[in-house]
Amino acid sequence: MQLISIDWGTSSFRASRWTIKQPVRESVVVERLETNKGLLFVNAILQNSNDQAILETRFETCLMDTIGHWIDQPTTILMSGMVGSKSGWLEAPYVCAPATLEQLAAQLIEIPLLTPHPQKVRAYIVPGVSQSEPPDVMRGEETQLFGLDSDYPISQLRSEDAQLRTEESLFILPGTHSKHAQFVNAQIIQFKTYMTGELFSLLTTHSILAGLCKPNSFDQTSFETGVLLALKASDLSAQLFSLRAKSLINNEAGFCTGSALSGLLIGSELKDLSRSASVHLVGSDALCERYSNALKLLNIKHHIEKNKSAELGALRIALKANLLET
Secondary structure (H helix, E strand, O other), X not given: OXXXXXXXXXXXXXXXXXXXXXXXXXXXXXXXXXXXXXXXXXXXXXXXXXXXXXXHOHHHHHHHHHHHHHOOOOEEEEEEOHHHOOOOOOXXXXXXXXXXXXXXXXXXXXXXXXXXXXXXXXXXXXXXXXXXXXXXXXXXXXXXXXXXXXXXXXXXXHHHHHOOOOOOEEEEEOOOOEEEEEXXXXXXXXXXXXXXHHHHHHHHHHOOOHHHOOOOOOOHXXXXXXXXXXXXXXXXXXXXXXXXXXXXXHXXXXXXXXXXXXXXXXXXXXXXXXXXXXXXXXXXXXXXXHHHHHHHHOOOEEEEOOOOHHHHHHHHHHHHOOOOOO
C-alpha cells in the first residue's frame, strides 16, 4: 500500500511517494519529484487542441505521465492546491473557517479515473478553506498548515490528538500570495492573504521601477532600507515612487532598487503584526530568509519550519479519512 501526495498548483507540481506501513509510524517518503506541470501547463492544452477526448482527460494524462511509473502496487493519490479550483481538474467545495482536519478529511472529492490500472488506484482532492469576513480563500495551504500544526514527529502519529498545539499560533507562508493563518486548538480560525509576491513580480517587470531592478541581484542593506521605510508611513504608493527617486537623485553606489522594493513590500505586509506574536515561517529557503530578516528588524520572535509540511499534512488527512488501510 502506498500514498502519493501531490501539491498541484498554478505553476508547479510537487509529488511525494509514501510507503505506508503498519504501524503508520514506520511509513516513509521514498521518492519526491517536482515539475513545472502546474495548471498553466495543463490548461495550455485547451488552446492547442480541439480533440474533446484529449481535453477531458488532460489532467489524468498529465498525472499518469508524471507519476505513473510509481504505481506498482495499490495506491491512494491525494491532491491539494489549485487542482481543486474552478480551473482545475474538478472543483472541490471549500470548508468554511474555522476548519478542522476532520472536516477536510470528511469532504474529500474522489476523482473517477478513466485509465485502467492493474493495481487498485483511487484519487482524491482535498477541499480548500474559505472565510466569509473578511472574504478570503486558500487552496493547498490548508494541507501545509495541518502538516505544521503539530509538535510531534511521524513516529508519534497514532497519538496525534494528544500532541497537537493548544496555544494560538501564527503561521506565515510566504509566496506569490502570502498567507497569515491563526491556529487555536488545531483549527484554522482565520487567515489573511497578501499579494506581496505578485506585486513584486508586477512592479519589477511592468512598472516604472522595472528598469532599475536588476534580475537575480540582492543586497541586504538595501533590503533593510526598504523594510524600515515601510515602518515610517502607510502611503505605500508614495513610498514605491520614492525608491525610484532615491536611485535617480542620490545615485548611491551599491543601492539595489529591487532589494529595497522587496524589503518595502515585505515590511508593509508584516509591520502591523503584534510585537508579542510568535511566528512560524514555512516556504522556500530564500523567501523565509528574507521574511526572517524583516521580522528581526521588527523584533518579532519567529521560527523557520521545515518545508515538508504539505506531504505530512496529506498523510494526516489520508489517515483521518481511513484511506490507508492495507
